[in-house]
Amino acid sequence: MKLNALAFALAFGIWWGGGIFVSTWWLIAQGGATTAPALLDQFYYGYSLTPLGSLIGLAWGFVCGAICGAILAWLYNFFATRVGV
Structure with missing residues (x-):
C-alpha cells in the first residue's frame, strides 16, 4: 500500500501548524511564557x-x-516498494 504524498503532507502540515497555533493561544491565555x-x-x-x-x-x-x-x-513509499509491503 502506498501513501498519497500530497494528502499526507497536507495533513501533517495542518496538524503541525495547528498545534503551534493552539499552543501559542494556550500560553497567551495562561499568561505565562516558558522556554x-x-x-x-x-x-x-x-x-x-x-x-x-x-x-x-x-x-x-x-x-x-x-x-x-x-x-x-x-x-515510506520508497521502502515499502523495496521491502514488498
Whole structure:
C-alpha cells in the first residue's frame, strides 16, 4: 500500500501548524511564557508569543509540517516498494 504524498503532507502540515497555533493561544491565555516560545522564535522567523505571532507560527508550522510529511510519505513509499509491503 502506498501513501498519497500530497494528502499526507497536507495533513501533517495542518496538524503541525495547528498545534503551534493552539499552543501559542494556550500560553497567551495562561499568561505565562516558558522556554518553548523562546526556542520556537529561533526556528520560525517572526514568531512571538502574541496573536500575530500565533498566525506566523501557523504559517511556518504548516510549511515545515508539509515538507516533513512529504518526505515521510516519500520514504515510506520508497521502502515499502523495496521491502514488498
